[in-house]
Amino acid sequence: MRIIKAKDYQDMSRKAANIISAQVIMKPNCVLGLATGSTPIGTYAQLIDWYNKGDLDFSCVSSVNLDEYRGLDHSNPQSYYYFMHENLFKHVNIRPEATFVPDGTNMDADSACAAHEEIIRKLGGIDLQLLGLGNNGHIGFNEPGQAFEKDTHCVNLTQSTIEANSRFFDSIEDVPTQAYTMGIRSIMHAKKILVVANGEGKADAVANAFFGPVTPQVPGSILQMHPNVTLVADEAALAKVPAWALKQ
Numbered sequence: 001m002r003i004i005k006a007k008d009y010q011d012m013s014r015k016a017a018n019i020i021s022a023q024v025i026m027k028p029n030c031v032l033g034l035a036t037g038s039t040p041i042g043t044y045a046q047l048i049d050w051y052n053k054g055d056l057d058f059s060c061v062s063s064v065n066l067d068e069y070r071g072l073d074h075s076n077p078q079s080y081y082y083f084m085h086e087n088l089f090k091h092v093n094i095r096p097e098a099t100f101v102p103d104g105t106n107m108d109a110d111s112a113c114a115a116h117e118e119i120i121r122k123l124g125g126i127d128l129q130l131l132g133l134g135n136n137g138h139i140g141f142n143e144p145g146q147a148f149e150k151d152t153h154c155v156n157l158t159q160s161t162i163e164a165n166s167r168f169f170d171s172i173e174d175v176p177t178q179a180y181t182m183g184i185r186s187i188m189h190a191k192k193i194l195v196v197a198n199g200e201g202k203a204d205a206v207a208n209a210f211f212g213p214v215t216p217q218v219p220g221s222i223l224q225m226h227p228n229v230t231l232v233a234d235e236a237a238l239a240k241v242p243a244w245a246l247k248q
């Protein structure tokens with residue numbers, strides 16, 4: 001695992017965008033695995049900026065997203081489909097038909113999840129998967145305690161995730177209780193993984209995921225077993241990481 005220390009959120013965003021940008025330049029028809037949430041917004045903004053300056057071309061890129069709430073319409077501002085369009089897709093020249101978010105409008109969970117796996121398979125797998133880290137160590141919506149081996153599946157969100165995500169909704173009752181998410185197996189099959197984390201609220205999750213025991217109680221800890229993981233985090237998120245790990 002490589003750890004890249006950033007000064008602050010902006011620096012983290014720029015460094016993470018540099019890694020994604022390098023991927024797109026080295027393999028213009030790459031498959032990017034994308035995440036939603038607060039953490040990657042600045043990374044996407046930086047990519048948009050470089051695209052506007054003519055430094056990046058997404059015309060041959062495909063993307064697959066990690067997760068989506070079950071039952072939210074595409075026009076719902078809280079859907080991850082909507083998020084991706086607002087925060088990245090509509091600002092760059094990625095082909096809309098080459099962007100894939102799990103289909104939350106399909107209430108048949110088995111068919112929606114199988115379709116997402118099939119898309120990843122047909123694209124030939126994910127070249128670079130971007131991940132945020134939940135306060136409880138979740139990746140995607142793989143919550144603590146779930147089996148490590150799952151492909152895309154439907155999950156019941158934990159109370160802590162519902163509470164964390166309620167900041168985006170009018171009230172906690174509006175937060176969906178289920179989501180479709182790529183599983184640990186789907187994530188671990190990505191050729192490269194880029195984790196972004198910022199703020200002191202992520203310090204425990206970062207330390208537990210990357211320096212604690214590998215356990216389903218901390219889903220992100222499985223990333224210790226992946227051969228190509230880069231963590232880009234700001235100083236606050238790295239505050240509980242052992243000093244030796246930051247020396248390189």
Ligand code: F6R
Pocket residue numbers: 034035036037038039040066067131132133134135138139140141
């Ligand atoms: C988002 C996702 C989640 C978030 C995580 C961190 O697609 O899968 O695992 O990455 O909850 O969210 P933020 O970035 O809002 O702290």
